[in-house]
């Protein structure tokens with residue numbers, strides 16, 4: 001079975017994002033970019049399925065500007081066999097990404113698409129679900145455990161509000177990874193070198209017949225309301241007094 | 251304008267977040283219809299009739315809708331949505347699961363996790379773990395919006411009972427089936443709607459100490475328990491305790507962070523709390539910069555003393 005793993009290039013999670021001075025977007029110039037952490041988890045899940053002999057090939061895909069090649073090279077170093085870059089704007093919307101992926105699924109015929117549950121830049125949490133809808137496939141979001149069953153089905157445990165839920169889904173399907181699915185490995189130096197020789201194809205949205213025009217107009221990007229914190233109280237008695245008499249919350 | 255609000259429920263009662271989603275719907279304006287879809291969920295539909303501002307309750311009752319699976323629900327909502335200008339639901343694990351699927355079936359963008367209605371077609375939402383807010387205008391014929399419940403004050407009281415209208419479900423897609431569900435039993439208030447939340451981080455050091463130190467404090471305050479990702483990953487508490495960018499978003503009257511450093515991913519889930527208390531031995535911990543009251547010291551000494559003092 002072939003696996004398709006979409007990966008996104010995002011501002012590194014250690015960096016605090018700031019609006020551009022004119023409010024037209026988020027300041028990214030010169031800042032460290034990395035693979036979206038949830039996509040690293042999805043990639044790790046794919047690699048483990050291949051290592052367990054349950055998958056034959058891993059194709060990593062990214063939709064975005066030319067710089068995303070770097071992220072795809074990371075995916076190749078981690079264990080993807082080949083990569084496809086669909087070159088488009090950096091802020092292509094989830095619906096458009098889902099349509100690009102739908103077209104790639106038609107070409108590649110994977111048995112499973114493994115993606116991250118959300119990208120930590122736009123925090124939209126949409127692409128996997130949208131792709132499943134367009135394909136008419138089953139979906140299992142927020143996965144913390146995946147077990148392929150061999151009879152065209154998979155058991156997936158999902159993190160839900162209040163606990164865990166286990167679904168049986170028909171394959172092919174889209175599964176989105178949550179934090180507890182696994183702990184991703186790091187790429188080793190020899191694998192980073194080898195990844196440079198693995199195939200990386202580039203396509204344009206037009207090659208796939210997809211219109212990526214945005215549906216939403218970004219009106220402005222702004223600072224969130226600021227919180228005034230920082231008061232240190234000397235001891236427990238002072239804290240209780242403040243909570244009772246100043247904040248009046250207890 | 252006409253709005254369809256999709257209710258989250260367990261076939262017996264609707265979630266408290268529904269009143270917050272209705273507040274967002276009221277901010278948009280227009281006729282508000284409510285969809286209660288489930289199996290054996292008549293009690294929910296009947297109770298929902300009295301929710302203020304609801305003009306009609308549409309009730310779909312079918313075994314195929316019983317476990318809240320995304321495939322069947324998204325298809326049903328996408329069919330009904332064509333009669334509305336807006337579809338709203340909570341940005342919870344439930345809403346996040348099916349709403350994007352319905353959006354794609356409708357060929358519209360989804361606007362996730364809104365915290366403000368700027369205009370009927372314009373909404374503000376946090377991005378980058380809440381470090382930045384972005385305002386978007388949608389030109390789609392149906393605006394599919396998920397709502398951050400804590401950002402909207404719940405609609406209060408009851409209204410005159412709205413009419414109930416049965417809606418027939420669609421055939422089961424057969425794509426997925428729920429095999430089991432394991433909910434964490436707790437007598438505490440629900441994390442997302444609790445008035446007080448006591449949250450623990452890696453500083454607690456073990457599951458035993460998390461329990462021994464934070465449960466008595468939470469008992470005294472009738473609080474819900476929450477946690478950082480590090481505490482969940484270390485197995486101190488189950489996954490659904492996680493507060494943050496990729497966990498739950500809470501905004502209680504009082505949030506007490508114990509042994510939590512205050513990474514932006516954690517702050518994303520609790521920064522809107524009314525009063526924040528931080529207990530941490532590191533005076534430089536970023537959690538203090540958002541805390542109204544900070545106490546620097548060893549949590550093993552401070553927490554029992556605080557519990558005793560309450």
Ligand SMILES: Cc1cc2nc3c(=O)[nH]c(=O)nc-3n(C[C@H](O)[C@H](O)[C@H](O)COP(=O)(O)OP(=O)(O)OC[C@H]3O[C@@H](n4cnc5c(N)ncnc54)[C@H](O)[C@@H]3O)c2cc1C
Nearest residue numbers: 451452453478479480494495496497509511515516531549
């Ligand atoms: C993709 C992604 C998503 C994430 N999502 C979330 C999320 O939703 N929620 C979340 O919380 N995190 C999330 N994180 C993780 C986040 O970046 C931090 O790693 C995490 O919040 C740290 O948890 P912590 O504060 O408990 O641990 P630490 O950062 O290790 O802090 C422990 C604190 O305890 C204090 N301490 C230790 N011993 C004592 C003592 N005896 N007395 C008093 N204080 C003590 C220390 O001074 C320290 O400040 C995410 C990360 C990524 C990459």
